[in-house]
Amino acid sequence: MSGASYDTSANIPDDEADATFVDIPLPVRTVTFTAVEAYSLAYAGEYLALDFADGVITLPPQKLHSIAHTMGADDTPIEMQLVVTQVENADLQLAVEIHMQIGENSLENFDSSVSVAIDFGCIDGLNPYKIIALTADGDILGGQFCAETGVFIFNTRVLGAFYVKYAQNLTRLVLSPSSYTFDCIASGETFVMDTTPAIVGGRLLLPVRFVAEALGADIDRTRAADGTQIILITMGSETIAMPIGEITPQLADLGMDVPAMVYNSRTMVPIRFVGNFFGALVIWDGSTVQIIHLGLA
Secondary structure, eight states: OTTOBOOSOOOOOGGGTTOEEEEOOTTOOEEEEEHHHHHHHHHTTOOEEEEOSSEEEEEOHHHHHHHHHHHTSOSOEEEEEEEEEEOTTOTTEEEEEEEEEETTEEOOEEEEEEEEEEEOOOOTTSOGGGEEEEETTOOEEEOEEETTTTEEEEEEEEOEEEEEEEOTTEEEEEEOTTOSEEEETTTTEEEEOSSOOEEETTEEEEEHHHHHHHHTOEEEEEEOTTOOEEEEEEETTEEEEEEBTOOOHHHHHTTOOSOBEEETTEEEEEHHHHHHHTTOEEEEOSSOEEEEEEOOO
């Protein structure tokens, strides 16, 4: 791989500890490799960690295999670039640009996530849970900061421009589907619900009051002409109306596939659908749910 040497000290997630590391020395911000090399690593089940001056991009085996398959495992050059700059007039905000060129074609997105690790630096006295990665359009990508190393890691399927920033209005909530409690890890608080979550049709439903508290939204109720109760959730200038037990065509068009309902005498709503509507990121890892949301500034 051009202009690169192997380095085993790069910062990547623990579950990718067996990656092949490539150290890209200063002032180079672009690395070139071939589909043949990508295929060899993918076949061995290895990750490829590209250690740039500004951070590390880790490509998983499935992504390397996809690249090799697309190119036919030939010697077509694959260029990857990572540039990180400090945003002017913003003490704790970095602008991140990631580009990938295969032959003459520029990629806009990946078919699987890649890991990006950025050296964010020292944040003494600040809350590490309030650091977040965002797309250029403001969509939340999430991410996790390690206070010991000063490295922030996030996953992305898209390329282009991103921001990594400290957001005072960021909320991170974690809960288990079998628990009455949820933790606000950004503030260290623990809250107690009066019923456990429900799983219906593969979707997690939470009490609407909890959802409103989590998102900093307001709740109201009204009734349709036929007497159907309608739940109104409002945040800022955005409002979503959900009839109990019914999915309207408008809600279906937005991606709703499980309606709001009454469960254990509590009004429950699908958290992923509602969270996504208001711009929150809802992550399910098989045992816990994390809700990441930027409140109104």
